[in-house]
Amino acid sequence: DVKVTQSSRYLVKRTGEKVFLECVQDMDHENMFWYRQDPGLGLRLIYFSYDVKMKEKGDIPEGYSVSREKKERFSLILESASTNQTSMYLCASSPGLAGALTSTDTQYFGPGTRLTVL
Amino acid sequence: AQSVTQPDIHITVSEGASLELRCNYSYGATPYLFWYVQSPGQGLQLLLKYFSGDTLVQGIKGFEAEFKRSQSSFNLRKPSVHWSDAAEYFCAVGSASGYSTLTFGKGTMLLVSP
Numbered sequence: 616d617v618k619v620t621q622s623s624r625y626l627v628k629r630t631g632e633k634v635f636l637e638c639v640q641d642m643d644h645e646n647m648f649w650y651r652q653d654p655g656l657g658l659r660l661i662y663f664s665y666d667v668k669m670k671e672k673g674d675i676p677e678g679y680s681v682s683r684e685k686k687e688r689f690s691l692i693l694e695s696a697s698t699n700q701t702s703m704y705l706c707a708s709s710p711g712l713a714g715a716l717t718s719t720d721t722q723y724f725g726p727g728t729r730l731t732v733l
Numbered sequence: 734a735q736s737v738t739q740p741d742i743h744i745t746v747s748e749g750a751s752l753e754l755r756c757n758y759s760y761g762a763t764p765y766l767f768w769y770v771q772s773p774g775q776g777l778q779l780l781l782k783y784f785s786g787d788t789l790v791q792g793i794k795g796f797e798a799e800f801k802r803s804q805s806s807f808n809l810r811k812p813s814v815h816w817s818d819a820a821e822y823f824c825a826v827g828s829a830s831g832y833s834t835l836t837f838g839k840g841t842m843l844l845v846s847p
Contacts, residue, residue: 619776646833655742657823657839658777665833673834705776711833720765720833724776 618642619725621706627731634693636728638706646711647689648722649673649681652703664689665711696732704728735760735826737838745844746814754809754841756798756824765827766807767835768798772820780822783807794818819845 622637640647646665650658650673660673662681670681678700682690689708693700707722736759746752758764765784769777781792788800798809807824821842825835 648834650837655839658837660834660836663834707777709833720827721767721779721782722777722835724769724778726774726776 619706619708619723621704621725621728623728624726625729625731627733628693628696629733630697632693632696632732634696634730634732636691636693636704636706636730638689638691638708638725639687640689640708640723641687642708642710642723643686644708644710644723645686646709647683648707648709649679649689649691650705650707651675652705652727658705661691696730698732700730701732702730704730735764735828735836737824737826737836739822739824739838739841741841742839743842743844745846747846748816749813752809752811752814752818752843754822754824754843756807756809756838757805758807758824758826759805760826760828762828766798766800767825767827768792768796768807768809769823769825769837770794770820771823771840777823780809814843814845816845816847819843 619640648663649661664670664683680692705727706725709722738757767782768780771777781790783790783800821840824838827835
């Protein structure tokens with residue numbers, strides 16, 4: 616089974632802190648994604664990566680950055696956390712070549728990290 | 734730009750009754766369509782997906798969905814709901830061109846009454 620793990624289930628940080636959220640997948644997937652999930656807003660894509668060291672902005676990249684130094688690991692970075700970044704953060708991975716969606720594509724999700732910024 | 738609408742924020746169904754969750758999409762070409770389920774405190778799990786071919790798609794846990802191009806819909810159905818089906822359900826649309834990103838709807842929370 617595909618496994619996507621996230622470094623923390625719950626995280627509490629203070630305004631202005633630099634925050635790292637880590638995601639690891641064990642299926643040699645090309646694509647990895649970071650979403651935030653807020654009540655009534657569904658999932659919104661922050662950033663994604665289709666290859667090592669490659670990244671693309673999603674729908675809401677402001678205030679975030681990402682890093683993908685190894686294929687299995689995708690990090691989300693909040694350079695200076697703010698209270699409006701309090702949310703559930705979900706990581707996902709999927710197979711695929713050069714980022715294009717194919718019929719075999721399925722995004723596999725981690726359990727999420729609930730981040731609270733005080 | 735592609736978009737997904739799930740018109741129902743909450744739905745309550747009696748255990749044993751049938752279920753239909755609505756999903757409408759907006760996309761210029763043939764879409765790739767997905768339904769995911771999220772149980773409390775969990776990540777999302779894929780229920781089923783449509784890429785091409787038969788417009789009635791079978792998924793896990795007894796769910797099915799029907800793609801209707803004329804109505805731009807991909808509604809999820811289950812003939813008899815179990816209490817364990819209580820969860821939040823997300824419809825998503827993807828593109829066959831460009832990157833393999835998905836656009837998700839805002840979700841429908843399913844409550845199951847005894």
